[in-house]
Amino acid sequence: MTKKIAVLPGDGIGQEITEGTVDILHTFSSLFDRSMTFEYGLIGGHAIDETGDPLPEATVTLCQSSDAVLLGAVGGPKWDRNPSHLRPEKGLLGIRKALGLFANLRPVKAIPALLSSSTLKEEVVRDVDLLIVRELTGGLYFGEPSERRQVAGEDAVVDTLFYTRSEIERILRKGFELAQIRKKRVVSVDKANVLESSKLWREIAEEIAGDYPDVTLEHMLVDNAAMQLIRTPAQFDVVVTENLFGDILSDEASMLTGSLGMLPSASLSETGPGLFEPVHGSAPDIAGRNEANPMAMILSAAMMVRVSFGWEKEATLLEEAVFQTLKAGVCTKDIAAATNRAPVGTSDVIAEIKRQLQELA
Amino acid sequence: MTKKIAVLPGDGIGQEITEGTVDILHTFSSLFDRSMTFEYGLIGGHAIDETGDPLPEATVTLCQSSDAVLLGAVGGPKWDRNPSHLRPEKGLLGIRKALGLFANLRPVKAIPALLSSSTLKEEVVRDVDLLIVRELTGGLYFGEPSERRQVAGEDAVVDTLFYTRSEIERILRKGFELAQIRKKRVVSVDKANVLESSKLWREIAEEIAGDYPDVTLEHMLVDNAAMQLIRTPAQFDVVVTENLFGDILSDEASMLTGSLGMLPSASLSETGPGLFEPVHGSAPDIAGRNEANPMAMILSAAMMVRVSFGWEKEATLLEEAVFQTLKAGVCTKDIAAATNRAPVGTSDVIAEIKRQLQELA
Ligand SMILES: CC(C)[C@H](C(=O)O)[C@@H](O)C(=O)O
Ligand SMILES: CC(C)[C@H](C(=O)O)[C@@H](O)C(=O)O
Numbered sequence: 001m002t003k004k005i006a007v008l009p010g011d012g013i014g015q016e017i018t019e020g021t022v023d024i025l026h027t028f029s030s031l032f033d034r035s036m037t038f039e040y041g042l043i044g045g046h047a048i049d050e051t052g053d054p055l056p057e058a059t060v061t062l063c064q065s066s067d068a069v070l071l072g073a074v075g076g077p078k079w080d081r082n083p084s085h086l087r088p089e090k091g092l093l094g095i096r097k098a099l100g101l102f103a104n105l106r107p108v109k110a111i112p113a114l115l116s117s118s119t120l121k122e123e124v125v126r127d128v129d130l131l132i133v134r135e136l137t138g139g140l141y142f143g144e145p146s147e148r149r150q151v152a153g154e155d156a157v158v159d160t161l162f163y164t165r166s167e168i169e170r171i172l173r174k175g176f177e178l179a180q181i182r183k184k185r186v187v188s189v190d191k192a193n194v195l196e197s198s199k200l201w202r203e204i205a206e207e208i209a210g211d212y213p214d215v216t217l218e219h220m221l222v223d224n225a226a227m228q229l230i231r232t233p234a235q236f237d238v239v240v241t242e243n244l245f246g247d248i249l250s251d252e253a254s255m256l257t258g259s260l261g262m263l264p265s266a267s268l269s270e271t272g273p274g275l276f277e278p279v280h281g282s283a284p285d286i287a288g289r290n291e292a293n294p295m296a297m298i299l300s301a302a303m304m305v306r307v308s309f310g311w312e313k314e315a316t317l318l319e320e321a322v323f324q325t326l327k328a329g330v331c332t333k334d335i336a337a338a339t340n341r342a343p344v345g346t347s348d349v350i351a352e353i354k355r356q357l358q359e360l361a
Numbered sequence: 362m363t364k365k366i367a368v369l370p371g372d373g374i375g376q377e378i379t380e381g382t383v384d385i386l387h388t389f390s391s392l393f394d395r396s397m398t399f400e401y402g403l404i405g406g407h408a409i410d411e412t413g414d415p416l417p418e419a420t421v422t423l424c425q426s427s428d429a430v431l432l433g434a435v436g437g438p439k440w441d442r443n444p445s446h447l448r449p450e451k452g453l454l455g456i457r458k459a460l461g462l463f464a465n466l467r468p469v470k471a472i473p474a475l476l477s478s479s480t481l482k483e484e485v486v487r488d489v490d491l492l493i494v495r496e497l498t499g500g501l502y503f504g505e506p507s508e509r510r511q512v513a514g515e516d517a518v519v520d521t522l523f524y525t526r527s528e529i530e531r532i533l534r535k536g537f538e539l540a541q542i543r544k545k546r547v548v549s550v551d552k553a554n555v556l557e558s559s560k561l562w563r564e565i566a567e568e569i570a571g572d573y574p575d576v577t578l579e580h581m582l583v584d585n586a587a588m589q590l591i592r593t594p595a596q597f598d599v600v601v602t603e604n605l606f607g608d609i610l611s612d613e614a615s616m617l618t619g620s621l622g623m624l625p626s627a628s629l630s631e632t633g634p635g636l637f638e639p640v641h642g643s644a645p646d647i648a649g650r651n652e653a654n655p656m657a658m659i660l661s662a663a664m665m666v667r668v669s670f671g672w673e674k675e676a677t678l679l680e681e682a683v684f685q686t687l688k689a690g691v692c693t694k695d696i697a698a699a700t701n702r703a704p705v706g707t708s709d710v711i712a713e714i715k716r717q718l719q720e721l722a
Pocket of ligand 1 (some may be wrong): 247
């Protein structure tokens with residue numbers, strides 16, 4: 001069956017890495033006889049420029065009628081001074097909410113060829129293989145009220161951290177389920193010594209743990225988790241946490257393996273299409289220069305074909321093609337510097353990954 | 362003039378490191394002819410056991426009538442299952458609020474003798490010399506409502522991130538003032554692309570920056586800050602941020618120099634007594650065994666005599682005595698392992714610091 005993919009290149013390097021990734025997916029499609037169609041939509045700064053809206057209704061409709069969404073990156077200095085409803089990231093927050101993408105998955109795994117480029121010692125990061133499962137549609141990001149007020153004659157401001165039991169339960173269950181197909185360990189991160197929301201979070205984690213008898217559950221305070229990720233990152237398997245804690249911890253964790261340009265992510269809903277995007281941003285400083293590393297986005301596409309389409313074997317081969325390319329020393333500037341290679345362009349990396357994929361197929 | 366110090370040993374190793382620190386302060390007192398009196402108060406688990414309250418009224422009164430407060434640490438497994446109003450950390454949160462300790466200062470500076478014990482590469486942490494200035498009496502820690510509710514027939518929970526303009530302004534000003542006597546760079550950390558509170562925070566930072574023309578101001582999103590602290594920690598001078606972001610980032614930063622047992626902190630109010638405590642916890646697993654590292658608490662006492670009593674020169678000598686002790690290879694287990702030394706007991710470290718102080722005086 002043909003899979004329909006909504007492609008949202010977004011801003012900055014989002015454009016060129018999306019182009020390369022779709023190019024590879026065409027090769028993938030013919031090599032493995034897997035049928036995919038691609039339809040393009042606007043999001044972020046480009047969408048603001050063309051429609052006055054960071055998330056045009058047409059984009060939402062396109063995504064809703066697709067089997068998966070592939071996103072490049074959004075944002076750039078051009079829109080930094082805009083009022084908040086006209087900021088690129090509103091597009092990102094909007095599509096998360098519109099598609100009900102409650103579970104953000106960010107795997108961080110050591111890549112042998114890149115270990116030396118981490119600022120952490122090689123022996124500390126060598127065995128890192130963790131997955132951050134971040135709640136993505138609740139908490140402080142969407143709670144109401146979120147507003148300025150006058151209090152006792154002066155400006156004051158309030159944001160609201162709000163969760164329902166069912167929102168907490170479904171993300172925790174997602175964490176447990178993912179642990180079952182991994183190393184069977186869940187660390188649930190909260191701030192239960194201060195926040196009421198964390199107390200409920202911890203209670204629910206305890207309640208449902210019994211449904212996953214093969215998985216061990218540990219609770220960790222968020223401040224301690226921020227320490228432990230640096231102290232002994234290899235201790236973690238699945239880390240499950242609420243939206244803002246997940247935002248902070250997953251960016252922290254993205255530094256462990258020394259290769260932000262290699263990290264994919266998936267955002268999943270209960271039954272609708274998932275969204276797949278690289279962890280890195282739109283890097284406006286190098287946009288349009290054929291310098292951007294497309295690997296994180298290609299690995300995101302691999303997650304897409306595995307998770308959303310169930311093409312497990314083919315997904316693994318696509319990942320393998322990326323790693324073989326790296327092993328062959330073909331890489332962009334970001335990685336070349338750290339590994340003593342001569343850098344090549346985005347398009348060269350794409351060409352080599354296609355070649356590797358052809359060889360593996 | 363005699364300075365009155367409220368001493369709150371608290372729980373676990375809080376007991377023995379406080380004893381050692383007060384011992385050293387007696388030596389300090391006679392060596393430098395600086396008069397101090399010490400009065401003891403209960404806080405945390407011990408206070409719960411003896412009075413049924415983690416922060417007895419008598420302790421608050423004692424602190425309020427003192428020139429400074431010296432705290433060991435609170436908490437332990439014995440009280441972990443207590444209802445939240447009977448938890449040791451309520452004592453800590455309570456004393457912060459009662460004394461109006463709005464500014465938590467956590468310096469993190471590379472110590473040459475300990476660099477190799479960091480999980481980060483030596484060249485990355487060698488030049489680290491940063492100060493985290495955390496707002497300590499507002500935000501999600503104290504905002505109302507903070508409660509469970511029924512929403513559409515199910516449990517829900519809410520916490521509130523609340524700040525007034527004056528609360529934000531005074532902590533930002535504290536950050537700028539501290540930068541003026543350091544390297545003149547402030548990084549203000551927020552999440553202005555999502556939170557209303559962060560937008561006001563950023564506005565106020567911009568407004569008051571003009572009052573500190575010698576200081577440069579940079580804004581950084583909290584997720585990026587969590588990355589940058591690992592990527593290039595030496596880029597930071599003063600980092601100023603709200604309560605929960607500060608909790609997470611300061612614990613993350615505490616791992617940089619590989620020596621949690623060396624990190625002091627100060628919590629300051631507008632005009633009343635400040636509170637000084639080590640960054641580390643009560644370490645119940647090693648309590649009472651003469652194994653705890655007292656150095657972080659002694660360095661906290663040095664901050665106390667400098668910041669609260671104005672004894673600048675003497676404070677520097679006390680710090681010097683600690684670093685000389687380290688240099689002489691006299692240290693507890695936590696540091697010995699990482700630096701290939703034979704460990705000695707808490708009391709041996711105290712004795713050596715006293716000896717070094719006598720030599721320096
Ligand atoms: C751009 C921003 C709103 C977003 C977030 O905070 O969720 C980003 O940091 C992310 O992690 O995807
Ligand atoms: C014990 C806890 C309430 C406290 C906090 O979160 O402030 C601690 O983590 C700290 O940083 O002093």
